[in-house]
Amino acid sequence: MPQSIQLGDAKAAEIKAVSIGKTFGAFHALRNLSLDIGRGEFLTLLGPSGSGKTTFLMILAGFTAPTTGRLMMDGKDITNVPAEDRSYGMVFQGYALFPHLTVEQNIAFPLKVRGRSSADIKRKVGEMVQRVGLTGHETKLPAKLSGGQQQRVALARALVFEPSVLLLDEPFSALDKNLREMMQQEVKRLHEETGTTFVFVTHDQSEALALSSRVAIFNHGELLQVGKPQDVYERPESRFVAEFLGEINLLPLDALRLEGDRAAGQFEERTIVLNRTMAMTGPNAVAAVRPEHMVICTGPQNGDRNAITCRVEGATYFGASTKYHLKTRRGTSLAVSMPTAATSPIAPQTDVWVSWPVHQGFLLPAGG
Amino acid sequence: MTGKSATSRKMLLLAPLLLFLGLAYVVPFLGVVRWSFTLPEPGVGQYRALLTDPLVQSVFARTLRICLVVTAATLVMAYAIAYVWVRGSSVQRMLAEFCILVPFWISVLTRAFGWLAMLSNRGLINTWLQSAGIISEPLALARNELGVIIGMTHFLIPFAVFPIASAMRSIDERVLLAARGMGASRIRIFWTVFVPLTYGGLIGAALIVFVFALGFFVTPAILGGGRSVMVAELVYLRIFQSPDWGLGAAISVVLVLFIGVLLALMRRFIKPAHLVG
Ligand SMILES: Nc1ncnc2c1ncn2[C@@H]1O[C@H](COP(=O)(O)OP(=O)(O)OP(=O)(O)O)[C@@H](O)[C@H]1O
Numbered sequence A: 001m002p003q004s005i006q007l008g009d010a011k012a013a014e015i016k017a018v019s020i021g022k023t024f025g026a027f028h029a030l031r032n033l034s035l036d037i038g039r040g041e042f043l044t045l046l047g048p049s050g051s052g053k054t055t056f057l058m059i060l061a062g063f064t065a066p067t068t069g070r071l072m073m074d075g076k077d078i079t080n081v082p083a084e085d086r087s088y089g090m091v092f093q094g095y096a097l098f099p100h101l102t103v104e105q106n107i108a109f110p111l112k113v114r115g116r117s118s119a120d121i122k123r124k125v126g127e128m129v130q131r132v133g134l135t136g137h138e139t140k141l142p143a144k145l146s147g148g149q150q151q152r153v154a155l156a157r158a159l160v161f162e163p164s165v166l167l168l169d170e171p172f173s174a175l176d177k178n179l180r181e182m183m184q185q186e187v188k189r190l191h192e193e194t195g196t197t198f199v200f201v202t203h204d205q206s207e208a209l210a211l212s213s214r215v216a217i218f219n220h221g222e223l224l225q226v227g228k229p230q231d232v233y234e235r236p237e238s239r240f241v242a243e244f245l246g247e248i249n250l251l252p253l254d255a256l257r258l259e260g261d262r263a264a265g266q267f268e269e270r271t272i273v274l275n276r277t278m279a280m281t282g283p284n285a286v287a288a289v290r291p292e293h294m295v296i297c298t299g300p301q302n303g304d305r306n307a308i309t310c311r312v313e314g315a316t317y318f319g320a321s322t323k324y325h326l327k328t329r330r331g332t333s334l335a336v337s338m339p340t341a342a343t344s345p346i347a348p349q350t351d352v353w354v355s356w357p358v359h360q361g362f363l364l365p366a367g368g
Numbered sequence B: 001m002t003g004k005s006a007t008s009r010k011m012l013l014l015a016p017l018l019l020f021l022g023l024a025y026v027v028p029f030l031g032v033v034r035w036s037f038t039l040p041e042p043g044v045g046q047y048r049a050l051l052t053d054p055l056v057q058s059v060f061a062r063t064l065r066i067c068l069v070v071t072a073a074t075l076v077m078a079y080a081i082a083y084v085w086v087r088g089s090s091v092q093r094m095l096a097e098f099c100i101l102v103p104f105w106i107s108v109l110t111r112a113f114g115w116l117a118m119l120s121n122r123g124l125i126n127t128w129l130q131s132a133g134i135i136s137e138p139l140a141l142a143r144n145e146l147g148v149i150i151g152m153t154h155f156l157i158p159f160a161v162f163p164i165a166s167a168m169r170s171i172d173e174r175v176l177l178a179a180r181g182m183g184a185s186r187i188r189i190f191w192t193v194f195v196p197l198t199y200g201g202l203i204g205a206a207l208i209v210f211v212f213a214l215g216f217f218v219t220p221a222i223l224g225g226g227r228s229v230m231v232a233e234l235v236y237l238r239i240f241q242s243p244d245w246g247l248g249a250a251i252s253v254v255l256v257l258f259i260g261v262l263l264a265l266m267r268r269f270i271k272p273a274h275l276v277g
């Protein structure tokens, strides 16, 4: 029986990563990463392939040692505590179920390791099977289960021993859209029920926004921004974050000037006004606006709005919404997404106005 | 229809092999079957003798006993070598590979005599132990069942390493990590996850080794020194020394049938592709 170090009695732990770095040879997989993960939080690590999400998760779990930096849990330094003593729940990409054990035996494994009595194990496993909706499949081997069912076994196995932290590495990447959405809701519910700290990895931005209490965006081994879904989506601090979280229109501005808590600049002979959200570094910047925050209209609208003239180039029908592709007079491409029900089709080559509320636009540095 | 002609073309490629197997094994074996029913006189007399002759029975019993012990010993050692080969550091891997491949370059005969030089009464081991004063009388290491078992095990280990290593390689690393993450100790992971996931390879290796061992001739003849005769040697003795061709033939037929049954069992348990790694 492994000597389990008592790391904290709380069911949900608080983790602090302090300037974590990880190199493989000369390659920097993670650079100077500091991140606080709050008690009971649902934190999502989001980033493109190869950005270091799995590496960071492996460091959190204790399977990989960081090259530099420290990891604290509930105030204690756990940098050198091995994985088996941290005992976080983990759902691996591809699930990593024990192929030779039945559903029940898989879920019972962590309890057996902890030397629980067989009556206790039976009760707990039964409870968990019911909770994740696997009743009737208890004696099946993983190979006999569908992808979604395997996913549930992995979740049950990771949660059954009430770990203080649950780590999930792209758990839904192999599932189809419907099943994926169902499992997302289930994970969300399990998070609310257990109150455990969840760290979830994905490279699907809509999944990240839908599930998390906070999102941490990675790129090239760096943590670019951490914040509530709405904040990172509507107030990205960098162009990468803005573009990674969803489609965005970028309008280059000239003659940037400050007017109180607002900024204004010129875009194709029109003045664009924005909230001042970032420190301005020069006279040039881009105005960034999400396609769904813009509307197509017949004239410059009144109120606290910006408007520019465009020509419709085409439209793509997405069911609930329709996306219009437009070009400004000097050839900047724009996309405007509007609820299909709220608009009547607009023919290509029509000249229109595109407008958006001042508070929906934000400034980004002109460069990158 | 292209599929059909492609299949028949592949069959054509197989033809030389089939022809060779037919001429070199099937036809002669049918001859042996005929002898077993015709020599010295027509009938099932030889098979009845098999059931009653105490010498034949003791040889069969010894063969089974030796093969079981050899299979067990081979599996244990092959498992250790395969483990190092698959999961060791790069130096360990190279060493293991060397240990697995070298035996293939040395003939069975050379190896049997090599063991004789090690194990006999005045062999390396006994002389060394005696000069070190650890023993006064030489240990009986060769010219008995022990010698046969040592020699055969040594010969068979590489054949068991391949299917076992193949099973070990197909284990998903993340499954082992998952077990660790749940707090399982390394020993526990080895016995409750790693080993069970290699059962397929172990069964395959066991059957290969056992079937192979049943027909061993050179190693038992040399290291057994005529005192622990196994079935293949008995056939040889019946045919070339007694000469009792009918009985020798009947023993061969029984041995081939027995091996056939084992191979059929093996096919049920594992895919042939798993055996070569
Ligand atoms: N053991 C290793 N040795 C060398 N390089 C590694 C190792 N593990 C990861 N890397 C490199 O570190 C970088 C980050 O890898 P990581 O697996 O953390 O990416 P990720 O963000 O999880 O990507 P994905 O979304 O594709 O899973 C990659 O460029 C990868 O090639």
Ligand SMILES: [Mg+2]
Pocket (backbone or CB within 6 Å): A053, A054, A055
């Ligand atoms: Mg990854």
